Amino acid sequence: MEKNKKWEKLKWGRNKKDVCVSCGEATQHNKLDHIDMRKYYVEGAGQLCYDCYMRIYFRDSESTLPPA
Numbered sequence: 001m002e003k004n005k006k007w008e009k010l011k012w013g014r015n016k017k018d019v020c021v022s023c024g025e026a027t028q029h030n031k032l033d034h035i036d037m038r039k040y041y042v043e044g045a046g047q048l049c050y051d052c053y054m055r056i057y058f059r060d061s062e063s064t065l066p067p068a
């Protein structure tokens, strides 16, 4: 029991990064970071990693951008 508690604490200590809501990878941002300070944070969706943000952002912009 005591061992498990210690392990949980250790896991929490390491798991301070917020994870990407799309792929579940840890992002560069701390869970306590204010969302205004974050990159790749989508309001209403949550934190995305760089890869997912770019994939979603560019896929969306491709269909909405006017032809050059």
Ligand SMILES: [Zn+2]
Pocket (backbone or CB within 6 Å): 020, 021, 022, 023, 024, 025, 048, 049, 050, 051, 052, 053
């Ligand atoms: Zn991701």
